[in-house]
Amino acid sequence: MPSPKAKNPGRSGGSPVLGSSNGRYEFMSLTKPLNRSSPPHLLQRQGSDPTTARLRASESPTRRRGSGSSTGSASGQGPPEEDGIRLNPSLIRVALSSLLAIDLWLSKQLGVCACEDSSWGSVRPLMKLLEISGHGIPWLAGTAYCLYKSDSAAGQEVMLNLFMGLLLDLILVGIVKAVVRRRRPAHNRMDMFATFSVDRYSFPSGHATRAAMCGRFLLAHLVLAAPLRVLVLLWVGLVGLSRVMLGRHNVTDVMFGFWMGYCQYNLVEMLWLSPQTLQGLLGQSA
Numbered sequence: 494m495p496s497p498k499a500k501n502p503g504r505s506g507g508s509p510v511l512g513s514s515n516g517r518y519e520f521m522s523l524t525k526p527l528n529r530s531s532p533p534h535l536l537q538r539q540g541s542d543p544t545t546a547r548l549r550a551s552e553s554p555t556r557r558r559g560s561g562s563s564t565g566s567a568s569g570q571g572p573p574e575e576d577g578i579r580l581n582p583s584l585i586r587v588a589l590s591s592l593l594a595i596d597l598w599l600s601k602q603l604g605v606c607a608c609e610d611s612s613w614g615s616v617r618p619l620m621k622l623l624e625i626s627g628h629g630i631p632w633l634a635g636t637a638y639c640l641y642k643s644d645s646a647a648g649q650e651v652m653l654n655l656f657m658g659l660l661l662d663l664i665l666v667g668i669v670k671a672v673v674r675r676r677r678p679a680h681n682r683m684d685m686f687a688t689f690s691v692d693r694y695s696f697p698s699g700h701a702t703r704a705a706m707c708g709r710f711l712l713a714h715l716v717l718a719a720p721l722r723v724l725v726l727l728w729v730g731l732v733g734l735s736r737v738m739l740g741r742h743n744v745t746d747v748m749f750g751f752w753m754g755y756c757q758y759n760l761v762e763m764l765w766l767s768p769q770t771l772q773g774l775l776g777q778s779a
């Protein structure tokens with residue numbers, strides 16, 4: 494299996510701003526704005542990418558308005574205060590583009606286990622083990638098993654709420670993925686097991702949301718011993734790191750995933766199904 498570099502000659506070495514020449518994100522110079530001489534396929538791909546589409550939508554109104562005239566800051570003839578007004582949206586746009594470019598660059602640098610012949614390819618099996626440890630199926634199956642085996646009302650209550658939380662996580666992540674539709678990194682090999690169709694998208698990382706939510710859940714309800722609490726935190730961090738190292742995600746997918754999973758736990762607490770609530774629900778349906 495050729496390395497990502499070998500597969501995509503000429504891809505590295507660029508700096509900031511997005512574009513694509515083969516259906517994937519590429520790096521291009523920030524200092525060279527896209528012009529009309531860009532190849533049509535490049536312009537088309539940019540238009541289909543939600544992030545760049547949003548960036549284009551937030552483009553300075555003046556730039557859009559002034560496309561047919563030579564006045565304004567672009568030509569350096571506009572009054573200074575007008576220049577100030579025009580500068581801000583462009584600055585935001587450049588800042589966002591730069592952040593995104595840093596994200597893509599960093600993610601590519603960290604994607605050292607993306608395939609067997611990557612620089613850290615030998616660690617890939619370990620990363621895949623971490624992937625399985627944060628997958629939805631073992632978590633759902635394990636929780637359902639514990640729920641079935643639990644002989645105390647308190648244990649059943651905790652397991653039932655964890656199960657509901659896991660389902661909620663799948664639904665919310667699926668919705669965000671379907672709305673944002675960010676492609677997985679170019680260097681990712683799509684060899685994950687048991688995925689939904691939305692899992693071809695990378696934002697946010699479902700493993701990161703699950704790890705953060707389950708991590709908080711375990712710390713709050715199940716794991717009390719200090720060494721085990723440290724292990725839980727370590728596991729959460731490693732699951733997130735492994736997503737980037739495997740090339741499955743960009744760094745921002747995982748960061749947002751952690752934040753989303755953290756918030757999802759708050760939602761689980763808010764919607765907590767107590768035995769009384771359950772009895773009420775069952776009583777109503779009976």
Ligand SMILES: CC(C)=CCC/C(C)=C/CC/C(C)=C/COP(=O)(O)O
Pocket residue numbers: 628629630633663685686687688689692694695697698699700701736741
């Ligand atoms: C019972 C049931 C509906 C199980 C579905 C479990 C399932 C297939 C979860 C998907 C887990 C997955 C591959 C998420 C993708 O994670 P990323 O970190 O790559 O976003």
